Structures are given as structure tokens and as C-alpha cells.
Amino acid sequence: MANLTRKKRPVTRILHWTIFLGVIGCVPVIFGGNAYYMYVATLIGIYIITSMGLNFTLGYTGQISLGHAAFMGLGAYTVALMTLNGYSFWLALPLGVLITFVAGLALGLPSLRVKHHYLALVTLGFGTVIYLLFSNEYEITGGFSGLPGIPRPSFFGLDLSSDIAFYFLVAAFLVLLTGIALWILNSRWGRAFKAIRENDMRAEMVGVSLLTYKLLAFAIGAAYAGIAGGLLAPLMKFVDPTSFPVHESFWFLIMLIIGGSGRFEGPFVGAIVVMLLPQFLRGTQQLYFVIFAAITLILLIFWPGGLTSLLDVFFRRVLRRNPPQFTK
Amino acid sequence: MNNILEIAGLRKKFYQLEAVAGVDFEVREGEILGLIGPNGSGKTTLFDCITGIQRPTAGEVRFMGKRITRMKPHCIYQLGIGRTFQLVQLFPGMTVLDNMIMAIQESEGTVLSRLFQMDESKDEKKAIELLEFLNIIHLKDQIAKNISYGQQKLLDMGMVLMSKPKLIMLDEPMAGVNATLGKEIAERLIELNRRGCSFLIIEHNMRVIMNLCHRIVVLDYGKKIAEGSPEEIQNNKQVLAAYFGG
Amino acid sequence: MFIQLVVSGIAIGAIYALVAIGFTLLWQASRTVNFAQGDFLTVSAVLMFIFVCLGVPFIWALLITVVIAAVLLGFVVKKAIIQPLIDRSHTTIIVATIALSFLASNSVATFWSAQCRAFPQIFGMTPYRFGSIALSRQNVWTIIIAISLILAINLFIQRTKPGKAMQAVAQNREAAKVLGINISRVTTMVFVMNAVIVVFAAMLIAPVFMVRFDMGAQLGLKAFYSAAIGGFNQIRGALLGGFLVGIIETFSSAYLSTEYREAFVLVVLIAVILIRKEGLLGTEEQ
Numbered sequence: 121m122a123n124l125t126r127k128k129r130p131v132t133r134i135l136h137w138t139i140f141l142g143v144i145g146c147v148p149v150i151f152g153g154n155a156y157y158m159y160v161a162t163l164i165g166i167y168i169i170t171s172m173g174l175n176f177t178l179g180y181t182g183q184i185s186l187g188h189a190a191f192m193g194l195g196a197y198t199v200a201l202m203t204l205n206g207y208s209f210w211l212a213l214p215l216g217v218l219i220t221f222v223a224g225l226a227l228g229l230p231s232l233r234v235k236h237h238y239l240a241l242v243t244l245g246f247g248t249v250i251y252l253l254f255s256n257e258y259e260i261t262g263g264f265s266g267l268p269g270i271p272r273p274s275f276f277g278l279d280l281s282s283d284i285a286f287y288f289l290v291a292a293f294l295v296l297l298t299g300i301a302l303w304i305l306n307s308r309w310g311r312a313f314k315a316i317r318e319n320d321m322r323a324e325m326v327g328v329s330l331l332t333y334k335l336l337a338f339a340i341g342a343a344y345a346g347i348a349g350g351l352l353a354p355l356m357k358f359v360d361p362t363s364f365p366v367h368e369s370f371w372f373l374i375m376l377i378i379g380g381s382g383r384f385e386g387p388f389v390g391a392i393v394v395m396l397l398p399q400f401l402r403g404t405q406q407l408y409f410v411i412f413a414a415i416t417l418i419l420l421i422f423w424p425g426g427l428t429s430l431l432d433v434f435f436r437r438v439l440r441r442n443p444p445q446f447t448k
Numbered sequence: 449m450n451n452i453l454e455i456a457g458l459r460k461k462f463y464q465l466e467a468v469a470g471v472d473f474e475v476r477e478g479e480i481l482g483l484i485g486p487n488g489s490g491k492t493t494l495f496d497c498i499t500g501i502q503r504p505t506a507g508e509v510r511f512m513g514k515r516i517t518r519m520k521p522h523c524i525y526q527l528g529i530g531r532t533f534q535l536v537q538l539f540p541g542m543t544v545l546d547n548m549i550m551a552i553q554e555s556e557g558t559v560l561s562r563l564f565q566m567d568e569s570k571d572e573k574k575a576i577e578l579l580e581f582l583n584i585i586h587l588k589d590q591i592a593k594n595i596s597y598g599q600q601k602l603l604d605m606g607m608v609l610m611s612k613p614k615l616i617m618l619d620e621p622m623a624g625v626n627a628t629l630g631k632e633i634a635e636r637l638i639e640l641n642r643r644g645c646s647f648l649i650i651e652h653n654m655r656v657i658m659n660l661c662h663r664i665v666v667l668d669y670g671k672k673i674a675e676g677s678p679e680e681i682q683n684n685k686q687v688l689a690a691y692f693g694g
Numbered sequence: 695m696f697i698q699l700v701v702s703g704i705a706i707g708a709i710y711a712l713v714a715i716g717f718t719l720l721w722q723a724s725r726t727v728n729f730a731q732g733d734f735l736t737v738s739a740v741l742m743f744i745f746v747c748l749g750v751p752f753i754w755a756l757l758i759t760v761v762i763a764a765v766l767l768g769f770v771v772k773k774a775i776i777q778p779l780i781d782r783s784h785t786t787i788i789v790a791t792i793a794l795s796f797l798a799s800n801s802v803a804t805f806w807s808a809q810c811r812a813f814p815q816i817f818g819m820t821p822y823r824f825g826s827i828a829l830s831r832q833n834v835w836t837i838i839i840a841i842s843l844i845l846a847i848n849l850f851i852q853r854t855k856p857g858k859a860m861q862a863v864a865q866n867r868e869a870a871k872v873l874g875i876n877i878s879r880v881t882t883m884v885f886v887m888n889a890v891i892v893v894f895a896a897m898l899i900a901p902v903f904m905v906r907f908d909m910g911a912q913l914g915l916k917a918f919y920s921a922a923i924g925g926f927n928q929i930r931g932a933l934l935g936g937f938l939v940g941i942i943e944t945f946s947s948a949y950l951s952t953e954y955r956e957a958f959v960l961v962v963l964i965a966v967i968l969i970r971k972e973g974l975l976g977t978e979e980q
Contacts, residue, residue, distance in 0.1 A: 230968060421778045
């Protein structure tokens, strides 16, 4: 489970993709009979997409965003409102992506003037305002009663409304977005993102336009969350503001840190662990929050690379390859 | 001879303190200009103002006739001014090779083309040549923060050379570098200079400065107190006074 | 009506200011932005409530809580969480305090109660009457206590030796180190001080807000907004920001819109950050 980067041998790369596609394909074979398990699996796919988006902004570029739940909400409400008014999902989703992309650009603007905690504040403020709009603009969003009856899409006449079919739709998006993320991160954009995270002053001194790349990192991250939201709405067939409070953005943050921020596998590991663990344990939601918050703190202090870095060390030991190397 | 860099009436004020208090000088094309002065005389602040990291309070900087005073640092870099730092500034979590390629990738193409350009063999070859010259080729896949300070210093220098700048500004290139390596660096500088690259160098090692530079500018308390050939500077009473308080 | 609004705006603003001062102290001493500030408040209020319920006289409950908070929320948090992360990026510390906030509030919900409890009205219920104007005891005492605390903090920083060391660290860490100031110890002291300030703020707010595991979340954010509006690196800034936020909030919800009362503060905040990012009274930092 080393980083999937350009320098990997083709064999390793094919192996990774085979495992990835294999796991996706096996889930419905094993759990297909149980609607709840399929729902959880689909939800995991959606959360992986959101975390991948956050990984662009926070993990690779080092810009904190506490507005990710709001982006997800924008995507979800766009798809919900359009499909409820008779438009096709395939028109609604791109529009949702466009809206979140533009919102991401807009939210990226302050990142040029302010850093760290001020940026955290501005994005938090953005998240709060969007949440207030969702809850209070009854005429459009239905307020706290939400928008029920969102239809699931079909694809060229192929009906995707069954749980398994919808799972495959989300899986297809996940594979596509994983490919795109790999592409972007292995391109010169990816390197520029990392350079900004590592040393933004020096990045500027080797010709990196902070304006361009910070905005891109925000906008791409937002668009990913927008797609995730656009898939969440038809999955739940219902949207309401309580799915997208500011609190939820903190939750994405914790998911990413647990998985491994700035590592390609981070969002996958994070979303799977955070979503699956509660299925095995029995307890209140608050108890999981306590557990995950504690895990996050421990990881931050001792293994900033998250569970991915631990797995990395584990696999290297097992395979008796190079001695473990901790990267930042 | 044309001036590649002209500085006119440059000032930088921090709160009440004037770190650069009205400096004028120029770097001529093809010249190695030394910038010396006691600690705290405003040399590094001057560098920051030229490269766009700090905004000067007043005054003007021109590069090849073009006013660059209010430009963004990345634009100034792309015009052809490269710079190293007193305390090395790298991308600590990236490999040595990635650090090198990072130094050039933004100089060519458009933003969009950078997303689609996957073939980097040309830049990689250039980076490897430079790393070989700097004698740190064996470290090319190491993470930059794991190599020694001297090696980091060389990498910093290598990054500057990647984009073939017209003017190179070095902030204490010899500090923390051993004598043999220092000599090699000096040779390389002269070689680059012969090919037409101009230099502006801050250095405390007087022997290096006197041997290397064609002309020297001396700063003290943010003001230029002397300018001239190495011989003239060595015999300048004001300079001696500034350094030794005599 | 108008006078009452002003008084209650000032009262809530005084609490924001108090919590915001804690914020700015932490920032100045250790560049820590404490997203868990509000949850520190919750924990303090819950502790106080538990002791009061056990029959401990209020003043003792307060003192015991101060001691526990100083150790747990000051000393332990500093040593166990902030210390190991202090050399990493600001963003790491922000994420850590967000996790800490989750940990604190959900621990309260899990291990104590997720229900809402009424805190005793320690200042009494009968309002003070001045002619035709009636002012709630709660508000009047909040203002008196908060302002005396703020004055005491100021006096401590200006006049005492440890206070001066704090100032030195805030202004220039390197110089402070050269002067032989133990930065780590000063930082720990500031964390302890912050915890104590938070306990008093909790005492003032608990009778109004009721005790609940998420009571601090909003308050912590408001204090954060106050600090940012007024200026992160200035106590005066936190003070101004706190009163400003309190008054904007009270008046906008009375005269404009209850649903969007949070939004008004945010609009002011975002405007301030974008126009003058150091805040109204803050100074530029490196």
C-alpha cells in the first residue's frame, strides 16, 4: 500500500487497480441480499469522494477548509431541486458540480489574503451561512422538513433505482474520480500543490502562482464534495439541512486525518474505518465521536500519516522490504 | 554596458525601523556584484524587496528596463531572477529530484498544459546533470529534509540554476559549506558568469567576495556607504569603520 | 426596551470578551488557536453543576472546578497535546483542537448526560429597578464580574513578573528566549490561566444557557469571531470584538431577523477579515 505515484512499476499499479475494482465488485456479491449493508457500502463510496476532495485542499495543498459539508449540501440541494422539478439527473449533477466549483473558487479567494486560523474561520463562516440558508429559506429548500421523494436516476434507459444498481452508479463515479485524482496529483499540478503545502514562500519564489493553484485546490476539492452531495440526495431520496451542518465538516476532517491526510489512500482508509467501526460496535453516536476524536489526537501526535502510514509500515515489515520511513 | 538591475531610492520601513533607508545602485549586465555590510545592515531585506517577498515602502526596482517593484514574486522569478536564501528554503517533504523539477516546471507552458504534460524526461535530465555537478546525485530520491545542511544548501543552489536565470541572487552561498565545496561553487559561478549570467551576492567571507566580485556595494544601517572595485573597498575608511567600529 | 437591550448586549458581550481574551492569550503565547475553547466552557459548567448537585456550597464548587480545570484543561492539554504538536504547522494544531473539541463535548454527552439541565440562578431572580427601567440581576452581575476579571487580567499582565514574561514571549519569542525566559513554562502558565478564565465565563453563562453537552460550541465560536474581529494579538481587540459581537447579535435578533442573527455577525467578521485581516485593533504579524 505504498503511495500510488508515477514512479511505481506498472505491475504494482495494475495490482492496486485490480484489488480496488475487485473489492468494489465483491461487495454486492457478498452483501447484495441485505439492503442496509448495501446502503452503508454506497454511503462509504460517497464519503470517500468527499474526503478525496478535502484531501486536495487540506492534504495536498495545506489549506484548511471547514466548508466541505456546505459544498456537499450545495451539490445535494441542486440535484434534489432539479430532479424534483423534472430535470434529468444527468443535467442536474453537472450543474451541481459547476455551482460547487464556482463556490470553491469564491471561497478560495480569502485563502490568498489569510492563512491558517483566519482561513479556518472564513470557511467555517461560509459553512454556517449556507446551513442557515438551507434551514431558513422554506420556500425553496423546505426548511427543516426537507425535500422528500428525490428520484433515483436512470442511465440511457437502464433503471438505476435498485440499491445494487445505485451502488454501481456510485462505484462508477468513485472509480472515475479516483482516476482523475491520480491524474491531477501525478501531473505538475500535484507537485505545485505539494510545494505550496511544504513551503508557500519558496513555491512563489520558483514561479508558482499561489492565486491559481490555491483557487484550483479549493475548487477541485469543492467539486468533489459537490458530486458526493449530488449522489447522496438520490441515495437517501431525501435531503434536509441536518445532513450538512458545520459539524459535519469537522467530521470529514477527522475522517481524513484518521485515514492519512496528504496520502492517496487516506480518504479510502478513513471513510471505511469511520463508517464501518460503528457497525461492529454497539453504542451511541456520541461514543463513536469520543473514540474517533481520541484516535485522531493520538494519530496526529504519533503518526501524522494516519492509519495509511501505519499500514505502510506494517506491510513493509511483513514483506521485509525497505525499513520503514516516516514521511511528514 | 547595460544595467540588468537598477535600484533607485529603495526604502523599507518596519514599524519605526527603517531596514532599507534609500538605497541606489545597479547591477551591470555580466557582472558579479558583491553586497556586504555588518549584520542587520538590511542586505536580506533588500533581497526580499527585489524579489517581491516584501513590498518596499518607497523607491523603484527595474529589471532589464522593466519596473518590477509591485510585481508578484512568481512573476519576477519568471522574468529571470533566481535567488537562494540565507536559511535554506526547500520543499522539505519532497524528494531532491522533485525539488529540482519544481524549480522549472512553472517556467514553461500554461497552467492547463501543466495538467497534461506527463513527459518530464527533459527536465529530469537537466536536473540530473546539475545534481551530478553539485555532487549530490546519489541523493536524488531522498526526501529533502533528510539530507545534511550542506547538501540542502547545494540543492537550493541547484534549484536556482534549473531555470537558467539572467540574474542570480545568492544570500550567503558559502556559509556552512566546506572549503573544497566552496571552491567548486566559486568555480561554477565564474563559469556561469562567463556564459553571461549576472550575479548579486551577499557574503560574509571577505576572501570569496574580494576574489569573485567585479564590484562591491557596502550597506550600513540600511544605507549605501560605499561602492567600488574590491581594491577601493578594501581601502575605504568608512567601510573599515562600519565593520570594526574604528 | 432599548436600555435593556444594550445591557443584555453588553452582558453577553462581556462573556464573549472574557472567553476571547483567553483565546488571544493562547494565540500570543503559543500560536495555538483553540477550537475547543467552547467545550472547555461546557466541561467547566458541567463540573460546577455536578458539585452543586452534590450539595457543595456554590463558592466551593467554583473553587474546586477552578483547580480541576487548571490541571485538566490547562496543564494536561498543554503537556499532552499542544506540546508535541507545537513545532508542526498551524493547521495541525487547528485540527488537533477541533478533535479535542469533539472529544470533550461528546465525552460529556456519553459519560454524563446528553440532556439539558437547569443551572441554579446564583444571582437571584428579582430584577433591579431604576425608576421605570428593570434590569435583570444576571446581566448586571455578569457585567460587574466580567469587567473586574478583565481588569484583574490586565493588571496581572502589566504589573507582575510572570505577566511581563508573557508579554515578552508574545512580542518576540526569539528575544524572550535570549533574555532567559522559559517559553515552555510561560506557555503552560497561559494555558492554566485560560482554563481559569473559562471557568468564570462558564459560571456567568450557565444560568442563562442551561447546562448541556453542546452549550459551549456556539459560545466558543462567538468568542473566536470576537477575537478575529477585534484583533487576535491584542487583549484590547478581544475586548472590543466581544462587546461588538454581543451588541450586534442582540440588536440584529431584536430588530432584524432571529433566523439569521448568526449571519449578521459572520458578515461583519468576513468583511473585517477581508478588509483588515489583523482585525480592528490587531497589528500585523510576520
